[in-house]
Amino acid sequence: MFSTETNLRVRYAETDRMGYVYYGNYASYYEVGRVEALRSLGMSYREMEDSGIMLPVLTYSIKYFKPSFYDDLLTIQTIIPEIPGTRIKFLYKMFNAERVLLNEGETTLVFVNIKTGKPCQAPPEFIDKIKPFFTN
Amino acid sequence: MFSTETNLRVRYAETDRMGYVYYGNYASYYEVGRVEALRSLGMSYREMEDSGIMLPVLTYSIKYFKPSFYDDLLTIQTIIPEIPGTRIKFLYKMFNAERVLLNEGETTLVFVNIKTGKPCQAPPEFIDKIKPFFTN
Amino acid sequence: MFSTETNLRVRYAETDRMGYVYYGNYASYYEVGRVEALRSLGMSYREMEDSGIMLPVLTYSIKYFKPSFYDDLLTIQTIIPEIPGTRIKFLYKMFNAERVLLNEGETTLVFVNIKTGKPCQAPPEFIDKIKPFFTN
């Protein structure tokens, strides 16, 4: 299992008239979580995409326990629970500054060769970097 | 079961550098679906909120089958599968102009009394309007 | 002068905790206005882009007179005040359902050849379609 944490601050644009972060905005927060998880592994999602592999999302689910509010400093814990194959799963837990669990979610993404449009294996250098976290 | 359809056109702002609608934007498309579903029943979500009842989202899940693209004219089918109690479930199916199924999802929302912050029953006038669709 | 109107309804996602449409969201509303202005001329911005010409924005300004609110049905009046050359100017006026002027703005965009990355003239078929509105 690989796990990292990253922080972000809620922007005014992301709130709604209920005063909460709009329920649809957590998808982009989770995206920040997974991109920073890759970066902490020494991988750049941007470079992966520039090298011809993209990662569209296949499934996304989220459970909302508590709202978050304007200017809150949030922590996203991002977990890669298994060594990826053609697909990669990410789990997310989001906390506020008091470490209250606000929501948790899950996404499955697929490695796709941009030229062929077909699913492909995770890049070998990515596997090399993540494998050490799964040995016991 | 209650089911309606509504259309919307993909905006440039909603695409991402993959050329697809960003995966997080379907949440706001589904919101359009459920607001228009309520309107077609003669209910205004805005008036409900102004009258003191809000509907925060508890769970949201989506499966992506095919991407949608800039300027696509999309159809959202929104289904209320059961008579709501303190919670209301919505199912969504999204189609492109060729009636290809692009994604499907589900949300559960809870009726909350804004003053007390506590869950409450669906407003009686809403139940009155939706009940006829569930008698056999 | 060429002028058209198009309508859109404010989505929950577009409001902020002030209860207003977030000030940054009018840019995408104006984009709807100009895309629909082109469509009413028989032009598809999507097809123009697919044919190799894109229209990045050079300048954008807006004056906010009154807020708009959740579920408001807005009207965007979009004006092309001059025959475009390598640049095209759009003016916008946004009204609510009571025809109160809410905001007005202006964008300048430039025709760019996607392959070369250089500015280019407006496509001749576009000029052909818009010219009749400027003869007297």
Added chain:
Amino acid sequence: MFSTETNLRVRYAETDRMGYVYYGNYASYYEVGRVEALRSLGMSYREMEDSGIMLPVLTYSIKYFKPSFYDDLLTIQTIIPEIPGTRIKFLYKMFNAERVLLNEGETTLVFVNIKTGKPCQAPPEFIDKIKPFFTN
């Protein structure tokens, strides 16, 4: 003159199918700039709003010189050029990691008493904090 800088990283959600940051998203980047400018002065915009004063935007303009791209680390320089009265002006300059100027803009906001809905003077503690930057 008061000036600060803050950084942010471009999210995938904020790009469009041109591969650029969507032109409308800079408004929320600038908002980050001004909120962090206030914070660096020891002011919290959230607390100001909670205390009954809001700051709606009256005018906004931006000139785009160069695009920004996915995952770019941007720097926003935010300037308060004059001591605020009932209105406050912010100037913005955005740079990429190579310190290339990408865009610059300006917003005027008005202090509004939330209860009365009327314009009001900038809070005295804000004036106290900003005044030292304007003495010579």
